[in-house]
Amino acid sequence: MSHVGYRRLMAVDRDRVLRTAAALLTRKSTATMDEVARAAGISRATLHRQFAGRDALVRALEALGIAECEAALAAARTDEGPATDAVRRLVAEIEPHAGLLAFLYSENQLFEGEEQNEGWARIDERIAALFRRGQSSGEFRIDLTPAWLTEALYGLLASAAWAVAEGRVAPKDFTHMIVELLLGGVRRPAEPAAGKES
């Protein structure tokens, strides 16, 4: 008889397996179910009992990624204060999950016409709303659409995650690199009078 919470023999907790799988698939997106199971320290049979197939595992990872993105959006309080600062907070909050995001981002490119989790649409909308808010307040330029800025943020997050994973850039610079490039671009800001930028 199974009730809501398994109290007795629960040597394997689903969340821990899921996070181990996320960490592995972040590094090697083609890892097999057997490799995932080994990484989690469980057998393939048990893994399959937790997630009925690779699809289910990926979908669970997608749900995890969506949940973490929404948590990051909430923690960043994207509707408070200057949009510029909100973007900084958002990237800082997402940073720990950028690897998983990069995996899911590229994974989504594989599915041509298949419907993607509607959670992404919600997140896209919240991020786009942040950029839109910045445009309304005059902080952001208006010639770049919020939709593109949202996509660009994903791209930069994935690029940075991969670059860090391959040792091409320092992990400590992650947030700074993304935020500075996204906000200010590569062009050196024109200094009106005395350079107040350090």
Added chain:
Amino acid sequence: MSHVGYRRLMAVDRDRVLRTAAALLTRKSTATMDEVARAAGISRATLHRQFAGRDALVRALEALGIAECEAALAAARTDEGPATDAVRRLVAEIEPHAGLLAFLYSENQLFEGEEQNEGWARIDERIAALFRRGQSSGEFRIDLTPAWLTEALYGLLASAAWAVAEGRVAPKDFTHMIVELLLGGVRRPAEPAAGKES
């Protein structure tokens, strides 16, 4: 109809097959060899005669992408004039091949430790050199490393290619979106003269 089609003396136009494969794999990166063959209008056997296996096909596509990148670098004359303009020219030159680049970019993430084509290192270096030149000339800020800017450019190219493919942004804005975001960032530039907005 007496129109039989292409010449069938020598080999089937290898370059044409390659470009058809590039176009298909750009849209569906998991396309099978059979799908590639059908897309090219040839049989799987003939495809296999041209490219001994999927690996060989992908490696040929990689060589094609590298060649096109180097051609774009040459056509953009990245070592002439202001670095800012050179970046604009470079992105404009790469635009037609962004789809293939995005495919190869994500494909490269699949290979963990395997050595990647040394051609990428050359291209990375040339792009990084462009950013370095812009930093030396004072056009670009120096707190973002050329290595990161190079990675970011790849990420933005891939993001834009996917966003366009999925209809989330307009194809005509491709170069403008990437260049403007990369160069100027999302933050509205401070207007030294009479600001029409506070």
Added chain:
DNA sequence: CCCACGTGAGACATTCATGTCTCACTAGGG
């Protein structure tokens, strides 16, 4: 006219990831 070459079509074997099942074992609860 005849031959050779490249091609298309398809059969076939192989590999690999996956899904499914059984069975013995063990730890914990009643």
Added chain:
DNA sequence: CCCTAGTGAGACATGAATGTCTCACGTGGG
């Protein structure tokens, strides 16, 4: 102390993609 649920190990079947091979056919060249 016994029972039961969850686990690990492994066998087995399945399906998909691939690599390999054969063979007939048509076109172009000799």
